[in-house]
Amino acid sequence: MRLGTALLTACLALGLSAQEAFLVKPYLQLGDAPVPAARERLDLLWHTADRDEAWTVEVRLGKRWVPQAPVTQRRLAAPPLPPHRICRATLRDLPPGAQVPYRVKRDGAVVFEAEARTRKAGAHRLVLLGDAGDGSANQMAVAKAFAAEQPDMVFMVGDLVYGRGRASEYRPNFFAVYHGASELMAKVPFLGLPGNHDAPFPGFEDASAYYAYWSLPLNGPALKPGEPGAAPVKAGLHDAIVAAAGPAFPRMASYSFDWGPVHWTVLDSNPYVDWDSPALKAWLEADLKAARGAAWRIVAVHHPLFQSSRTHLDDQWLRPLSPLFEKHGVALVFAGHVHNYQRTAPLSFVPTKIGPRGKAVEGTFTVDETFDGRTRTRPRGIIHIVTGAGGADLYDRWQTDVRTSWQPWTRAFIADQHSFTVLDVEAKKLRLRQLDTQGRELDAITLTK
Ligand SMILES: [Fe+2]
Incomplete structure (x- = not known):
């Protein structure tokens, strides 16, 4: 029971902080990867308020969470929206045709988790x-x-x-x-x-x-x-x-x-x-x-x-x-x-x-x-x-x-x-x-x- 309550609290905390972290939650894109590779890649984008925060992304390969290359940001200041940032990470070395868990951290804390489906070689x-x-x-x-x-x-x-x-x-x-x-x-x-x-x-x-x-x-x-x-x-x-x-x-x-x-x-x-x-x-x-x-x-x-x-x-x-x-x-x-x-x-x-x-x-x-x-x-x-x-x-x-x-x-x-x-x-x-x-x-x- 106590474990259940702790889990529920953790989930609620993740949910609340995720809500507050993003203007648009992370979404997958093919990125500049026109040709399939033995190790696939996908881009992950999300939108945030216009403020400096330390964003990192990790991908789980096997049992290990692997840190990805630094997140890049572009600022969009086009009315009527207030200026906001478009964050982007490239998820690399992904096995083709797989479900790959990934997570997004803000200032060291996980604020989003999902599984990415990668490009398949066949059907x-x-x-x-x-x-x-x-x-x-x-x-x-x-x-x-x-x-x-x-x-x-x-x-x-x-x-x-x-x-x-x-x-x-x-x-x-x-x-x-x-x-x-x-x-x-x-x-x-x-x-x-x-x-x-x-x-x-x-x-x-x-x-x-x-x-x-x-x-x-x-x-x-x-x-x-x-x-x-x-x-x-x-x-x-x-x-x-x-x-x-x-x-x-x-x-x-x-x-x-x-x-x-x-x-x-x-x-x-x-x-x-x-x-x-x-x-x-x-x-x-x-x-x-x-x-x-x-x-x-x-x-x-x-x-x-x-x-x-x-x-x-x-x-x-x-x-x-x-x-x-x-x-x-x-x-x-x-x-x-x-x-x-x-x-x-x-x-x-x-x-x-x-x-x-x-x-x-x-x-x-x-x-x-x-x-x-x-x-x-x-x-x-x-x-x-x-x-x-x-x-x-x-x-x-x-x-x-x-x-x-x-x-x-x-x-x-x-x-x-x-x-x-x-x-x-x-x-x-x-x-x-x-x-x-x-x-x-x-x-x-x-x-x-
Ligand atoms: Fe049209």
Whole structure:
């Protein structure tokens, strides 16, 4: 009994001091680790008040708690939030595919403990969703449902935080939800890309917090601030975000990484990026070419190439990339932007008329009519998935039951409920399921080699 009381007191003390220690509790990120290694690494970030404190992080390897390299801090002073600090530690020498305990200490006392799930070499599960961070009950329901699927990682296809991806919006609309009840962000890394709502915005100093709050591979095109293709920040307005982002701005907008048998190519698809420009296209071609050895190649963007919703129907500026993706054997392209779920048949596309941004890109389609994802599972062409039903208000619900409103190559269109994608990856098989907030299956396909 006495031991029980002591334990309870210790737990309460840890809980209380943890609450007081963090503005945002520790969350895992892939960091600048695009390629798996025999000893894996993960970044751990957390936010604190703007004061000097002695932070240390330890990882338990075997029976030993191993101190990690010193914690680095960046200060973010962008109103309306008071200045705060973004602390970062890199957890090193982690065994792949393992649950690794770690703990965070402030002034020598443990204030946070969790177990990190590290990248797996083989079969694994991830969750994908987009257009989520609006702080709504729907977003929370989706968050709860995907945490129950116990993914190895979560990938968010943009529009991470509404209304404008601001630091001040991240706490209620992102961290409170995904770190809230399940503490999933402390257990598995979240990866993502900037949607149009995560781009710099003229009115707000704290917009584009993506670059300061996330830590992802820095192997994308080597863009400098102000160059064509870089997120357009305004000097004097976005200085604080750029300073807090360090080398992540503007480079972290696009990147690639390997996870098990998949090579992921992640592209900033905002209208300020011209993927047809020689420098950017060269990076993209080289990235896809170098990934030839991967069993699967998957592309993630915010703006879909092919989709049927009336809303954003003409946001087709990525379509000219389809032949390049096809040439390099991309199996799936995931997008958001459109707030519903859609799946195409396997497609090939040759553009014939490329107009200005926001106008339709016309071309010739070749559709694989035999693939059904059940008995015929080897697609000829790329399957395009829109998974933008992660929390924000849904678009074009009425089209769900009006098949004549779908493009001829659309095979699934679910706009009457919120949902997320679960992808189970194996070397010779991808299993894709779209689940609702109760975990019920709305759509499912299997792809095989
Ligand atoms: Fe969007």
